Amino acid sequence: MNAQPEIGGRAPVAIDVEAEKSYWWCACGRSKKQPFCDGSHKGTVFSPVEWKSDQLAQVWFCACKRTGNRPMCDGSHKKLDPEP
Numbered sequence: 001m002n003a004q005p006e007i008g009g010r011a012p013v014a015i016d017v018e019a020e021k022s023y024w025w026c027a028c029g030r031s032k033k034q035p036f037c038d039g040s041h042k043g044t045v046f047s048p049v050e051w052k053s054d055q056l057a058q059v060w061f062c063a064c065k066r067t068g069n070r071p072m073c074d075g076s077h078k079k080l081d082p083e084p
Helices: none
Strands: 013-017 022-025 049-052 057-061
Touching: none
Parallel strands: none
Antiparallel strands: 013 057, 022 049
């Protein structure tokens, strides 16, 4: 069985990142601190993903958890079914 993460948001999140700082991206979709991990994955098959930038920049983290370029947005949120 392939577990599917919860949708943490329906749009990417722009973050100003620092060089060489670790950012822990939420992979389960349960975190209340999207797009970052708050430990809500405990007891699931998911683990946060560490990411570091080599420079000061603004980047777009995926919130829908469907990206093929973890943890960055690849536009997958545009393919989600509309919210009920």
